[in-house]
Amino acid sequence: MALWHWWRNQVQRTSPSTNQRDLTYPEDKREITKEAIQQELQDADDVIYKEFTLHGEPVTMVYVKTMVEEALLQEHVLEPLQAKKYDDPRHALPLAGELKNDELPKLLKNLLSGFSILMFPDRHLIIQINTNKIPQRSISRTETESTVLGPQDGLVESLSSNHSLIRRRIISTHLKIKTFLLGTEARVSVSILYMQNIANSENVERLIQRVRNVEFAGFVSLMELKQMIEDKPYSPFPQFAVTSRPDTAVKALLDGRVLVMMDGSPEAAIAPSSFLEMFTSPEDFYNHWSTATLLRFIRMMGMFVTILLTATYVSVLTYHPEMLPPALLTILSESRSKVPFPPLIEVLIIELVIEILREAGVRMPTKIGQTIGIVGGIVIGTASVEAGLASNILIVVVSVSALLSFLPPNFLMSNAIRFVRYGMILMAGWLGIFGQMLALAFLFAHLLSLTSLGTPFLAPVILRQWTDITDSVIRAPINYMLKRKGMTRTKNPSVRPTDEE
Amino acid sequence: MDKGLIEKLNTFHVIFLVQNVIIGMNLLTLPHDMSAMGYNQWWILFIIGVLAQLTLIPMYLLGIRYPNQNLYTINEILLGKWLGKLSNLVLLVYSLLTIATVSEVYIRLVQTVTLPERTVRVPLFLLVCVALYIAHGGIKAVARFCILGFFATIWLVYYLQWGLQKGIFVHIYPLLNLSMFEVLDGLREGSPAVLGYELMLLYFPYIQHQKKALRHASIGLWISVATYVAVSFTSVVYFSEWQMEHLMYPVLNLFKAVELSFLERIENFGIAIWIFLILTTISAYLWAAKISLDSILEKRRAIYFVLVGLVVSYPWRGVISLKLQAFLFEHLVIYLGYLMVLWPNLLLVIHWIRKRLGGINP
Known part of the structure; x- marks a missing residue:
């Protein structure tokens, strides 16, 4: 109980407070002077202060060297200002913005994100202009959700x-x-x-x-x-x-x-x-509906098979061998005749080997990654069967379930499924097929209790509205999709204009 | 999940809540329980269905008069504080006994069929833990699990076809070779199977469409009765009278009749997947027991779930004598169930009398 209270206190202490204040710039407002900026940005060596005169008027310019391209500064700020005499510098720089005299926090934030600050002390004018130029990756195709058809651009870091x-x-x-x-x-x-x-x-x-x-x-x-x-x-x-x-x-x-x-x-x-959306890919809509429906069925069935297949191997061989038809039982007992471990240990060894191979392959450069795949798949698989550490049927079962666990296009869902699979295997080894079903019931109860932004997570499985079925495991022809999902609780449910009569 | 007194159960929730809480352990033993009826049992189930339907009506009438109260608070309003609390205590005992009976019988069966070398304690404990997890989410979580449980198990009906293929159809003729007394006896043996809809008065305040609740509950009830009839009908076709009388779990033997090319002894699987039906029943009664504790102790605490769970998962067999156990699990729980089904009639009468006397404002 004490531990629970400690935990509750920690959660409450770190939970956000509810008091209202300016969340964008929570610091106190202060007057802008060169000294104030220098004091705030002490020991930041990439901040440049320049003092010069423009048409006989003293000007202070501040910018951060690492966030600004100096050529841009010269071309778009200094040249227009120097070009001809002006009444107000804002006329020469129409894109510039004015800062109020007490907006020091805003100035500092903008300065640090690549703005240049120009201070005209005689006019009591402070202007900022965006000269931001930071290195960024160009738009390229995404690695994790690549498709054959459809647009190929991916989101970038900017x-x-x-x-x-x-x-x-x-x-x-x-x-x-x-x-x-x-x-x-x-x-x-x-x-x-x-x-x-x-x-x-x-x-x-x-x-x-x-x-x-x-x-x-x-x-x-x-x-x-x-x-x-x-x-x-x-x-x-x-x-x-x-x-x-x-x-x-x-x-x-x-x-x-x-x-x-x-x-x-x-x-x-x-x-x-x-x-269900964790198991859909945008390509489902680029393909024809028949293909897309087939692929969605495979992905959904794949999820059930991958969490149940190896667990069933364990429970059937440990507790219920009588469930196997004679032909299958003969093959299995022959292939397991040399294996010295109980099925649970055997399955855990091979599942962990696969997991290790995956993890090792992820961090390696592509060329070494391929080598690891070959070493793992062929050498370890074949050798462990020949050495009698695992049955060759188990190798097939584990490889199939490993492949199936990569089917969901959502990476996080694929990871979660692999995690769930270990729970299933342990329960199957502990209590047989009863334990497996108990774990499955618990999994479903958990999924049923989940919500996503207050909406039931399992929504299209248990339909919110009948039209949801057109974009569930079945991907209906595009003409049939007339309504938005019930899950979004939209105030504008029709996809097409329906007022034309 | 939504908590608190808001209307959150939609049409499907109500239908499947009624339907799935009814179907539990009794379906496995039903043809055996009613074996005294011989081949007549399958149509007697319709009479049981009609009786259940008739008792559903007073529940609805009571519920519609107290749209924001559950049975426990109605008891306290109509019977006064202490008498009300006493009857709530009886209902608490009923819920606990039901959970204990269902989980105990199911785990015994699991032990017999799939885990012959294990004790029952660990499976029982884990079963109650999962049921507590479901019930902790509130009645809506239970209802959602009921919908899932229905679709996870309804396809087992398909397996009945092997029983029908191998059976003898002349068994099914309603010969009416029964005396009135035997029919009544059959009703007494078969009626516990449809218990479960009496919980409706507990979740009645949470129902969205209260005016249509009777219709929805009836749909749920008749889905259950149809399932019972299907199983009973197949048993009548497949088994002889002697078999029905001597087989403890006839449905297990119906599973054994199934012939698949890739899987044998499918009753292992059938019993394991039965857990969905058991969990819905247990978790609904756990929820009922919990809110009963809430109302008796006048506090809403999540810890009551643990309390209830501890009571029901306690290894009964070590403490109570076998004779008492048989009385508790086989007789008392059923009579309390009948009491609970008929209870709304009494409350309606009291409501009517007190309304006549002018002393009540629901």
Whole structure:
């Protein structure tokens, strides 16, 4: 009990407080002077202070060398100012913005993210101009969700590039992008995207509320933030879908979902999401409906087979060998005749070998990774059967279930399934087929209790509305998709205009 | 999951909550329980269904008069605080006995069929743990699990076809070779199978469409009765009277009749997947026992779940004598069930009298 109270206290202590204040710039406002900036940015050697005169007027310029391209500064700021005499420097620099005299926190934040500051002490004028130029990856195809058909561009680490990838696909005034600065130290930009006329405003508000309530030093990836804003953070299953493809993101937006994106993270989190959507790929919509339905069936069946197949091997061989028909029993007992371990240990050894091979292959460069695959698959597999450490039927069973566990297009879901499989194997070794079904019932009870942004996670399995069936395990022909998902609780449920009579 | 007193059970939740809580352990033994009826048992189930339907109506009438109260609070309103609490205590004992009976019988069967070399304690403990996990999510979680449980098990009906193929259809003619007394005896033996819908008054305040609750509950009830009839019908076709009288679990032997090319002895699998039906029953009664404790002790605490779970998973056999056990699990629980089914009639009468006297404002 004491441990529980300690845990509750820790959770409550780290939970966000509810007091209202300016979350974007929580620091106190102060007057802007060169000395104040210098004091704040002491020992930051990449900050450049330049004093010069323009048309006889003293000017102080401040910028951060590492965030600004100096050629750009020269070309777009200094040359227009020097070119001809002006009444107001803002006329020469129409894109520049003015800072109020007491907005020191805003100035510091913008300065550090690549703005140049020009101070005209005689005029009491402070202007900022965006000269940001930071190195970034060019838009390339995504590695984790690649498809044969359809658009090939993937999201990148720059938030503004990602916004433009989405904006160019939805040219609509209803697409809203709200940006927040998150992290008490890192002040990283996090944006929430939604279609105002489609998305449920409750969902949007709930997500904004969650994002704003997060207090953390800083995030390096959206994945961290996602775990903090999910409904049940202790669950092994991801409750928000994650995509690195702009087309998936746009499809979600048009269905009324809300997206979360973060600067520095090439992904978008989709909320609310459902369990079935973790098993769908955007390619399902580029293929014809018949192919897509077949593939979806395979992925869903694959999930059940991968969590039950090796566990069934264990339970049947340990407790219920009478369930096997004679022909199969003969093959199995022959192949297991040299194996000195009980089925549970045998399965755990081979499953762990596969897991180790996968983990070793992930970190290696591609060429070595291939070698590891060959060593693992052929050498260890064949050798362990010949040495009598495992039966060759088990090798087949484990390889099939390993392959099936990689079927879900969602990487986090595929990881969760592999985790669940070990629980199944242990329960099967402990209590046979009863333990297996008990674990399955527990798994389902857990999935049923999960929610994604307040919506049941298993929603399309238990239909929210009858039209959901057109985009579930069955992918109906595109003409039949007339309604948005019931899960999104949209106020505008029709995909097509229905007022034409 | 949604907690608190909000209307959260939609049409499907109500249908499957009624349907799946009814079907539990009794289906496995039903043809044996009613073996005194011989080949007539399958149509007697329809009479049982009608009787259950008739007792469902007063429940609905009581519920619709107290749309925001569950049975426990209605008891306290109508019978007064202490008498109400006493009757709630009886209902708590009924819930606990039902859970204990169902889990005990099921685990015994699991031990006999699939785990002959194990003690029952660990499986029983784990079963109750999972049921507690479901019940902890509230009645909506139980209802959602009921929907899942229905679809996870309804396809087992397909396996009845082997029994029908191998059976003798002349068994099914309703010969009416029974006396009135024998029919009544059959009703007494068969009726416990449909117990489970009496919990409706406990989740009635959470139902969204309360006006249609009777219709939805009836659909659930008749799905269950149809399942019972299907199994009983197949048993009548497949077994002889002697077999039905002497087989403890006739449904197990129906499973044994199944012939698949890739799997044998499918009753192992059947008993294991039966866990979905058992879990729905147990978790619904766990929830009932928990809110009964809530109302008796006048506090809402999650710890009561643990308390209830400890009581029901306690190894009974070590403490209570076999004679008492037989009385508790085979007789008392059934009579308490009948009491609970008929209880709303009494409450309705009291409601009517007190309304006449002008002393009640629901």
